[in-house]
Amino acid sequence: MTEKHKHFGLGTAAGVVGLIVLAGIIGLITVYSGGYNVAATEDHSAFGRWAAATTLKNSIQSRAPTDDPPSFTEAMVEAGAGEYKAMCQHCHGGPGIDRAGWAEGMLPEPPHLTEAAAHWEPNEIYWILDHGIKSSGMPAFGPSHDEEALWNLTAFVTDLPGMTQTDYEAMGSSGHHDDGHEH
Ligand code: HEC
Helix, strand or coil: CCHHHHHHHHHHHHHHHHHHHHHHHHHHHHHHHCCCCCCCCCCCCHHHHHHHHHHHHHHHHHHCCCCCCCCCCHHHHHHHHHHHHHHCHHHHCECCECCCHHHHHCCCCCCCHHHHHHHCCHHHHHHHHHHCECCCCECCCCCCCCHHHHHHHHHHHHHCCCCCHHHHHHCCCCCCCCCCCCC
C-alpha cells in the first residue's frame, strides 16, 4: 500500500466515524429539545408515512408464523364476529358501519378493515392480533386471549373484505362476547 492510499483509508475511516457521531448528536438533540411534535393532530411527513408503512409491512412479514393456518369454519367466523363487534368495531368500523367518532382522532387512524384486511395473509393478521402494533394504539390481544380466540378473530377478519352490511349485522349476535377479563 502506498503512503497516498494509507492516508485515503484513514481519511475515510475518520469521515465515517465523524458521520456516526454527528447522527448520534442529531438524535440526542431531537430527543432532548422537544422539537419533534408528538401531537396526533399533526401527520407525519410524506417520508415519515412511507417509512412507517414500509417498516410495518416488513416487520410483520418477517415475524408472522410460517406454518399453514388452520382451515377456517363458519363457526370460527361466527365466534370471531362476536369478539370483533365487542373489541374492534369502535376503532376499525365494519361493513357499512363507521368507526366511533373518537377513533377519527387517532394517528395513525385505524384503517377500515373491510379494505385493509385484503392486504394481509391470515398468518400476518394472526400475528398483528397476537402482538399488536407499537406506538399506534393497536392493542396486543395475545396477553388476554388464547390461540383459539385469536384464530376465530383471524377467520372473521379474513372474511371482512366483500362482506355485506346485512351479513355483518346478522353475525355474532348470539355469540359469546369476550371482554378479555375472564383469564
Ligand atoms: C384502540 C383502537 C384499536 C382497537 C380496539 C383495535 N385496533 Fe386494530 N389497529 C388500530 C390502529 C391505530 C391500527 C393502525 C396501526 C398502524 O398502521 O401502524 C390498527 C391496525 C390493525 C390491523 C392492520 C391493518 C393495516 O392494514 O394496517 C389489523 C388487521 C387490526 N388492526 C385488527 C384489529 C382487530 C381484529 C381488533 C380487535 C380484536 C383491533 N384491531 C382492535 C387500532 C385499534
